[in-house]
Amino acid sequence: MTINARVAEPVVQVVSELSPMQFTYKPRYYWLIVRGLLNSGKLDVENSRRIISSSYTISPEVHQRYGELFNVPPALLDSVPFNYVTRSAATWIVRTLGDLGVNFSSLRHVKTAQKFIKPSVPITPWKSQHYWVGMDDIVPMGKNRVVVIFKGAIQDDLGETCTTYEDYFMVGGIKAASMKMLRTHAHLGKSRVSDLASLTRKLPMENYQEAIDFAIPARMGRDYAKLSGDLNIVHIHNAVARLSGHPKAFIQGFCTANYIVKHLSLSVGPITTIETLFARPVYVNEPVRLLCNEKYFSLVSSNSKVLSFGSWS
Structure with a gap:
C-alpha cells in the first residue's frame, strides 16, 4: 500500500467490516457526524494520519439489491463495476475527517477516480475481498479552503489488486494558522488539484x-x-x-x-x-x-x- 511516502509512515489500523443492519452502526456514524459539525476548522494533521485495513464479503442478496436499485437486469449485472461502498470505509473516512478538525458544514465530496486493474466486473458474491484506505494529502486552496485526498485499493482473496481509487473532499472555513501551516509544510500540499479550482x-x-x-x-x-x-x-x-x-x-x-x-x-x-x-x-x-x-x-x-x-x- 502507498500513502504519501513524503510523510512519516502512518499507523495501520485493522478494523472489522460494519453493516448498516448492526445496532451500533447508526449511533456510531451519527456521533461522528455531530462531532464533525462541532469542529472549529483548526487542523490536527498528525492525529488523522492512519490507514484503515479490512476484509469483507458481498452477499448475493446485496449484489442483487444493487442491480435492483440501479435497474440493471440480472443477466447484465456482472457487466457493471459498481462502487460497493463498504460500511467500515464510510465510517472511517468520516472519522478521519473529524479527527483532522474540519467542520462538516462546509464539507463537500468533489471528485472520485477509479482504475480497474482486473477486468471491469463487480465483486464476486461471498468471495473475500481486502481493502485499505488512507488520507494521502491535504492541499490548501484559496484563502480558507483545503482539498483532502484519500487513496485506497481493493484486493481479491489472492492479494492481487482489483481496483484503485481516489476521493477528493473540499472543505472551507479552515483557520488562518492551519492554512499557513499547510503552505509551509515540508511534505503536505504537493498534489495537483487545479481541476477543482x-x-x-x-x-x-x-x-x-x-x-x-x-x-x-x-x-x-x-x-x-x-x-x-x-x-x-x-x-x-x-x-x-x-x-x-x-x-x-x-x-x-x-x-x-x-x-x-x-x-x-x-x-x-x-x-x-x-x-x-x-x-x-x-x-x-x-x-x-x-x-x-x-x-x-x-x-x-x-x-x-x-x-x-x-x-x-
Whole structure:
C-alpha cells in the first residue's frame, strides 16, 4: 500500500467490516457526524494520519439489491463495476475527517477516480475481498479552503489488486494558522488539484455522441443510504436538506458515480478507468441526461445545468 511516502509512515489500523443492519452502526456514524459539525476548522494533521485495513464479503442478496436499485437486469449485472461502498470505509473516512478538525458544514465530496486493474466486473458474491484506505494529502486552496485526498485499493482473496481509487473532499472555513501551516509544510500540499479550482461548467464542452435519459427516484438517497451505509441525512430527509440551503434531498456522490458507471458500461462498453467530478447536487425525483462519447461524459439537469462530468476509458 502507498500513502504519501513524503510523510512519516502512518499507523495501520485493522478494523472489522460494519453493516448498516448492526445496532451500533447508526449511533456510531451519527456521533461522528455531530462531532464533525462541532469542529472549529483548526487542523490536527498528525492525529488523522492512519490507514484503515479490512476484509469483507458481498452477499448475493446485496449484489442483487444493487442491480435492483440501479435497474440493471440480472443477466447484465456482472457487466457493471459498481462502487460497493463498504460500511467500515464510510465510517472511517468520516472519522478521519473529524479527527483532522474540519467542520462538516462546509464539507463537500468533489471528485472520485477509479482504475480497474482486473477486468471491469463487480465483486464476486461471498468471495473475500481486502481493502485499505488512507488520507494521502491535504492541499490548501484559496484563502480558507483545503482539498483532502484519500487513496485506497481493493484486493481479491489472492492479494492481487482489483481496483484503485481516489476521493477528493473540499472543505472551507479552515483557520488562518492551519492554512499557513499547510503552505509551509515540508511534505503536505504537493498534489495537483487545479481541476477543482472551478467546478462550474456550461454545455457544450465536448462533441457528445450519445444521450441517455433517466430519472432519479424520490427515495434514491434513502435507499442507497440503507444499502451502502452512507447515511448523511441531507441525502435522506428533504427538511434537513432545506435547512442546509437546498430545495430538497440530493443523492450521494458515490450514488451519482454508480449511475454513470452503469450507463457507460451497458450503453458504450467496458470501463478501465473513470474520473468523475461533482459540480452540482443531483436532486431526487428529477429527470437527468447523461451525454457521452468514447472519452468524456457530462450528467446534466432538465435545464441543461452540468451536474457532474469527467473522463473515462
